[in-house]
Amino acid sequence: MVLKGVKVVEFAEGAAGPLAATRLADLGAAVIKIETAEGDWMRRAVPAMSQDAMSASFFHLNRGKRSLALGHRPAEAVPLLRALLAAADVFITDRDADELKRFGIGAVSDGVYADNPRLVSVHVSPLGRKGPMARQRGSELTVQAMAGYTRYLGTQEQPPLRLGADVASTGTGIFAAQAVLAALYRRNRDGRGQRVDLSLLNSLLSMKSIHLAAQSDPDVYSGPRVGGANNPPERGWKTADKPIFFAFGGSVGAEGRAGWVDFVKEAGFSRLLDDPRFDKTGRTTTGHGIRVHEVREEYEKEFARFPSEALVSLIRKHAGNVAAYMSADETMAHPQTAALGIVNEVETREGHKTRVRAFPARFSRLKPQTKGRAPDLGEQTEAIAAEAGITGPAFRKMVESGGLLPRAGDA
Amino acid sequence: MADKDQGAEGPLAGIRVLDVSIMAAGPWTGALLGMLGAEVIKVEPPAGDGTRWVMPTQKGMGTNFISMNVNKKNMTLDLKHEQGRAAALALLGTCDVFVQNFRGGVIERLKLDYESVRSVNPGLVYCSISGFGETGPLSRAGCADPIMQAFSGFARANGAPGEGVEAFRFTGFIDLSTAAVATEAILAALLNREQTGAGQKVEVSMLEAALEIQYTRIAELLGAGLVPVPRGSTSPALAPDRAYAALDRYIFLTVHNDREWGEFCAAIEHPALAADSRFLTNQSRVENREALDAAIEPILRARPAIWWLRVLQRHSVAAGLAHDFETFQHHAQILDNEMIARLDTPHWGEISVGGVPWHFSRTPCAVRAPATPGENTEEILASLSDTASADRVGRNGA
Numbered sequence: 001m002v003l004k005g006v007k008v009v010e011f012a013e014g015a016a017g018p019l020a021a022t023r024l025a026d027l028g029a030a031v032i033k034i035e036t037a038e039g040d041w042m043r044r045a046v047p048a049m050s051q052d053a054m055s056a057s058f059f060h061l062n063r064g065k066r067s068l069a070l071g072h073r074p075a076e077a078v079p080l081l082r083a084l085l086a087a088a089d090v091f092i093t094d095r096d097a098d099e100l101k102r103f104g105i106g107a108v109s110d111g112v113y114a115d116n117p118r119l120v121s122v123h124v125s126p127l128g129r130k131g132p133m134a135r136q137r138g139s140e141l142t143v144q145a146m147a148g149y150t151r152y153l154g155t156q157e158q159p160p161l162r163l164g165a166d167v168a169s170t171g172t173g174i175f176a177a178q179a180v181l182a183a184l185y186r187r188n189r190d191g192r193g194q195r196v197d198l199s200l201l202n203s204l205l206s207m208k209s210i211h212l213a214a215q216s217d218p219d220v221y222s223g224p225r226v227g228g229a230n231n232p233p234e235r236g237w238k239t240a241d242k243p244i245f246f247a248f249g250g251s252v253g254a255e256g257r258a259g260w261v262d263f264v265k266e267a268g269f270s271r272l273l274d275d276p277r278f279d280k281t282g283r284t285t286t287g288h289g290i291r292v293h294e295v296r297e298e299y300e301k302e303f304a305r306f307p308s309e310a311l312v313s314l315i316r317k318h319a320g321n322v323a324a325y326m327s328a329d330e331t332m333a334h335p336q337t338a339a340l341g342i343v344n345e346v347e348t349r350e351g352h353k354t355r356v357r358a359f360p361a362r363f364s365r366l367k368p369q370t371k372g373r374a375p376d377l378g379e380q381t382e383a384i385a386a387e388a389g390i391t392g393p394a395f396r397k398m399v400e401s402g403g404l405l406p407r408a409g410d411a
Numbered sequence: 412m413a414d415k416d417q418g419a420e421g422p423l424a425g426i427r428v429l430d431v432s433i434m435a436a437g438p439w440t441g442a443l444l445g446m447l448g449a450e451v452i453k454v455e456p457p458a459g460d461g462t463r464w465v466m467p468t469q470k471g472m473g474t475n476f477i478s479m480n481v482n483k484k485n486m487t488l489d490l491k492h493e494q495g496r497a498a499a500l501a502l503l504g505t506c507d508v509f510v511q512n513f514r515g516g517v518i519e520r521l522k523l524d525y526e527s528v529r530s531v532n533p534g535l536v537y538c539s540i541s542g543f544g545e546t547g548p549l550s551r552a553g554c555a556d557p558i559m560q561a562f563s564g565f566a567r568a569n570g571a572p573g574e575g576v577e578a579f580r581f582t583g584f585i586d587l588s589t590a591a592v593a594t595e596a597i598l599a600a601l602l603n604r605e606q607t608g609a610g611q612k613v614e615v616s617m618l619e620a621a622l623e624i625q626y627t628r629i630a631e632l633l634g635a636g637l638v639p640v641p642r643g644s645t646s647p648a649l650a651p652d653r654a655y656a657a658l659d660r661y662i663f664l665t666v667h668n669d670r671e672w673g674e675f676c677a678a679i680e681h682p683a684l685a686a687d688s689r690f691l692t693n694q695s696r697v698e699n700r701e702a703l704d705a706a707i708e709p710i711l712r713a714r715p716a717i718w719w720l721r722v723l724q725r726h727s728v729a730a731g732l733a734h735d736f737e738t739f740q741h742h743a744q745i746l747d748n749e750m751i752a753r754l755d756t757p758h759w760g761e762i763s764v765g766g767v768p769w770h771f772s773r774t775p776c777a778v779r780a781p782a783t784p785g786e787n788t789e790e791i792l793a794s795l796s797d798t799a800s801a802d803r804v805g806r807n808g809a
Contacts, residue, residue, distance in 0.1 A: 201744075211581060362615075
């Protein structure tokens with residue numbers, strides 16, 4: 001396994017840092033999750049798993065990790081935290097520099113960590129660690145709003161909407177995993193680690209590149225990239241059942257691909273060929289074409305006679321791009337998704353079987369391993385301390401002084 | 412940064428990438444590798460990548476094309492002709508990574524599929540990006556961002572409560588998510604090559620990426636059977652966590668845990684709410700969401716958003732206002748953290764694109780303007796014949 005022997009210490013909550021560490025664990029890394037006494041807030045996120053009291057999102061974001069819980073006086077655990085960092089290859093945190101200082105590990109915010117120059121130290125923040133808002137709190141929702149994402153849903157008149165997917169946090173999790181892998185690659189060249197900074201806001205703006213470019217200084221204010229924020233809600237084309245989205249248009253050259261004329265003929269909409277609002281390629285009247293809003297109803301009058309499945313097959317037959325809108329449970333059950341084998345079964349801490357998402361890519365050599373179980377708060381505190389050389393009376397002293405959280409039942 | 416290496420480049424300095432992909436999911440993969448310091452050569456067919464004509468243009472060039480092809484050289488090759496294919500194969504002999512995203516079946520027809528290419532360069536990391544994956548009934552179906560938004564359930568989770576579906580009108584987001592996943596996978600394969608000496612094929616689909624970007628919603632679905640549906644501005648996980656109308660505009664806020672709930676109640680000067688048994692824990696606040704909103708809404712509606720922003724910040728509760736391009740392009744927070752890159756291009760003027768998503772202290776990355784189509788064709792072909800003659804010299808000498 002590619003990251004076999006790589007030790008990751010994660011001191012982060014929510015989704016971004018934990019997702020990065022989970023994917024590193026899938027690639028073979030051993031992950032220690034440090035939590036404060038109140039625990040990762042995701043532990044209390046709704047809903048709980050069907051067969052287990054643990055939060056479903058927490059389980060998926062923390063499977064395969066071991067948990068160490070700090071007590072109410074974490075200053076007493078400083079030697080342990082420093083020992084963990086001295087032995088680690090990767091540190092992932094969402095704590096700011098002041099907080100890390102309070103935990104006695106402020107030096108890990110420096111570019112190269114003096115106590116372990118090989119350490120790759122990844123710092124995730126909501127809004128960036130420099131600038132006037134460096135210390136402000138943020139969340140998935142506030143960052144979606146600040147990055148202008150909420151403008152591309154709903155209407156100006158209605159209350160704002162968010163993206164249902166937690167795109168800021170998961171996007172940052174993916175970028176954080178990249179940062180670790182790239183920094184490890186570099187470390188293989190020169191033996192040295194470094195600090196890497198990421199933020200939720202930065203991730204969403206990086207991923208907004210097409211739209212930033214479109215709004216810079218366009219020749220004409222036209223096209224989906226500039227109009228999107230002001231367009232009506234996009235709900236596809238109604239059919240006899242589910243709505244569909246379809247597009248005829250090319251990916252090579254200026255002209256696009258043929259197929260639209262044959263599609264309308266075979267479907268029996270030949271009247272559209274005589275309507276001057278329809279070009280003869282479908283380019284302006286399907287997908288995000290400039291006339292879509294004007295002529296959507298003309299298509300829908302015809303589509304009302306067809307179930308979505310029939311239209312989807314017909315459009316595909318003529319080389320158009322198309323899909324019916326599905327909910328995620330339908331997506332997961334679809335033969336295509338099933339064929340990819342992207343769900344693995346693992347065990348919960350109580351031994352129940354549950355399904356999780358495998359690593360999101362297929363490799364011809366690498367075989368990521370989807371690990372199960374997610375730890376209770378502080379479940380492995382004693383074992384992790386022992387590996388760092390803190391055992392027996394020294395460990396008990398650290399617990400009794402409030403440095404570490406006693407296990408439930410131990411107190 | 413104090414510890415920045417002298418003359419430092421990105422962490423992938425020394426890596427060479429051949430990128431024959433078009434549109435967005437493939438091209439942004441190449442762009443990310445380029446931002447990380449790799450040398451990236453984009454290959455375009457003679458007809459050109461379709462994004463050059465996608466509206467809007469800036470001084471005649473598709474802004475989509477400019478933003479998706481930063482940090483790349485550019486050459487024109489007709490892969491359908493034997494000479495073009497031979498040049499691509501010769502180039503692949505010098506490369507570490509190959510990125511392609513043709514529709515299923517096309518790369519086999521071009522004889523640039525993994526089996527054909529690995530014999531030329533067994534160390535190559537061959538990244539193949541598709542819409543629906545390379546096996547299964549839809550492996551040859553074409554795809555695009557809004558198609559995958561529909562197929563993957565992504566659009567089904569957006570909208571006002573009770574509505575059916577709402578696609579994200581910000582198109583391209585799933586493409587860029589796919590590129591992010593592809594880059595993660597390519598980096599894993601490059602590290603793997605250091606251990607084994609062998610390259611490999613890496614397959615990434617828009618479908619898997621769309622599910623990865625929905626990670627928490629899929630976790631709720633697989634773990635708890637909760638199907639993602641439109642919920643307005645709320646999330647299923649937390650409460651309060653939504654946009655509330657203030658006197659003048661909306662304020663977006665999130666309470667992550669019970670401690671923050673206490674802080675929130677103090678900030679809005681209703682400490683009694685913190686002791687209300689219906690709202691003591693996140694779970695009870697989620698279960699009593701309507702009562703919670705009924706208690707909070709009139710309070711927040713009474714004062715301007717900016718007041719709530721100040722007091723919530725003082726109490727360390729996440730809060731923010733909505734921005735748009737005009738309000739954030741000059742925003743100090745965004746500029747200080749280089750979240751947007753302002754590029755000066757030779758032919759298309761100044762243009763803003765996304766900044767790099769990671770800031771490495773020792774090996775800093777930067778966004779550079781893309782080459783113009785075909786700009787580097789001759790120099791790259793010339794370097795190939797140099798390499799070829801050098802090889803010949805080498806062989807003859809041996």
